Amino acid sequence: MTVTFIGHGYVGLVTATVFADFGNNVYVIGHTKEKIDNLKKGILPIYEPGLSELVKKNLGAGRLNFTLDYSPGVAESDVVFIAVGTPPISTGDADLSTVLSVAEKIGKNLKNYTIVATKSTVPTGTNKKVQKILESVKPKNADFSYASVPEFLREGTAIDDTLHPDRIVIGTNDKRAQEILIKLHEPIKAPVVITTFETAELIKYSANSFLALKISYANAIAKLSELLGADGVKVLDGVGMDKRIGNLFLSPGPGYGGSCFPKDVRALISLGKDKGYTFTLFEDVENINYQMRREIVIKSRNILGDLSGKRIGILGLSFKPNTDDMRDSPAIDIINLLINDGAEIVAYDPIAIENAKKIPLSINYAKDEYDCAKDADLLILVTDWNEFKKIDFKKIKTLMKKPNIIDSRNIYDPENLKKLGFNYVGVGR
Numbered sequence: 001m002t003v004t005f006i007g008h009g010y011v012g013l014v015t016a017t018v019f020a021d022f023g024n025n026v027y028v029i030g031h032t033k034e035k036i037d038n039l040k041k042g043i044l045p046i047y048e049p050g051l052s053e054l055v056k057k058n059l060g061a062g063r064l065n066f067t068l069d070y071s072p073g074v075a076e077s078d079v080v081f082i083a084v085g086t087p088p089i090s091t092g093d094a095d096l097s098t099v100l101s102v103a104e105k106i107g108k109n110l111k112n113y114t115i116v117a118t119k120s121t122v123p124t125g126t127n128k129k130v131q132k133i134l135e136s137v138k139p140k141n142a143d144f145s146y147a148s149v150p151e152f153l154r155e156g157t158a159i160d161d162t163l164h165p166d167r168i169v170i171g172t173n174d175k176r177a178q179e180i181l182i183k184l185h186e187p188i189k190a191p192v193v194i195t196t197f198e199t200a201e202l203i204k205y206s207a208n209s210f211l212a213l214k215i216s217y218a219n220a221i222a223k224l225s226e227l228l229g230a231d232g233v234k235v236l237d238g239v240g241m242d243k244r245i246g247n248l249f250l251s252p253g254p255g256y257g258g259s260c261f262p263k264d265v266r267a268l269i270s271l272g273k274d275k276g277y278t279f280t281l282f283e284d285v286e287n288i289n290y291q292m293r294r295e296i297v298i299k300s301r302n303i304l305g306d307l308s309g310k311r312i313g314i315l316g317l318s319f320k321p322n323t324d325d326m327r328d329s330p331a332i333d334i335i336n337l338l339i340n341d342g343a344e345i346v347a348y349d350p351i352a353i354e355n356a357k358k359i360p361l362s363i364n365y366a367k368d369e370y371d372c373a374k375d376a377d378l379l380i381l382v383t384d385w386n387e388f389k390k391i392d393f394k395k396i397k398t399l400m401k402k403p404n405i406i407d408s409r410n411i412y413d414p415e416n417l418k419k420l421g422f423n424y425v426g427v428g429r
């Protein structure tokens, strides 16, 4: 089949490359010349493990075409996926301007019969707006069906998630579109949920929000455990062993971040509000989440007293390991709160420093974890990168001014660090 993706972010680029690898002829359309020129050379705008090699392989095989032009890709395609960003605006609603503007360009370039499908997470109801645009601008003899095929991939494990998803959701009432989309996804062995557009969209929002809820639940239990003197990590381990609950997404920490959970929880609250429903459950999920950032600062004050002039090393900047994505990363809030208290910040991340530098943060960057610990009064682990698990703490202790560590992801053994002479503080422990 011939398939076009509009957008080359985590969703667009990964899914396009995987579909090319299945043997499809794939167009990827962007709007920044520099990024498209780079992609043609195999230089990616994002960091995702394994993706660079897969892009190069499929570029070499002539199955991946990066372009700024909607023609001929859209006209030749069986399916055109919209995979552009829908960042939140100040009200919490998703910004649909890019989705709507690309819909117009797709519509103008349609020919014969094409399925236009959204991969971007868009609020229920957007389908009507997009269909109206496609209908009003398309050439007379062109025909299309509209579908929602939400994406569930995670950054850092995006290729594997695309190849082995828990389910494929296809939202369209049109039988012909259902058949073509099922055929396109045939190489992926997963249960297929066929449903309406509205239901497909709400599956995506509801799944992400539930995972965010699980994390906020874990964070609330961790906080309560600290207050009661219980071991929150053990509590959550014990809870997660119940198969009805499951142990995934139950790790307490500095709160969820990234481009999906914060945005989708806000959008769900806002969707409810539009219909007169106050989704207090998710308002609490958000409150608990952002309180976790503040908790790190409270712990820092408990250790150091006045933070003014204190040197604090931050290990990890991206919102989670194996990505350079800084969107809604807990590190940003934590750093800004510490700076407000007068602390002097030095930070290190294995991959995300270049992206962090695009955010106005008044901090210094270290060249590695040891450089970050040098003369520090406190070291805070924010992102659980694998390389931080192998740190030589004997060496770190000789470098730090005071051996204080806050382990916001509970990756270290408290007893080991205490034996080495560290003042160790985790989350829920």
Ligand code: UDX
Binding pocket: 151, 152, 153, 154, 155, 156, 208, 211, 215, 248, 249, 250, 251, 252, 253, 254, 255, 256, 257, 258, 259, 260, 261, 319, 320
């Ligand atoms: C998420 C969804 O998992 C994915 O299905 C959807 O398509 C996009 O959004 P992603 O944002 O890439 O994926 O990352 P994910 O691994 O889900 O982590 C999200 C955030 O939750 C991170 O900040 C992570 O550190 C945090 N998290 C995750 C926890 O704090 N505790 C956990 O137990 C799990």
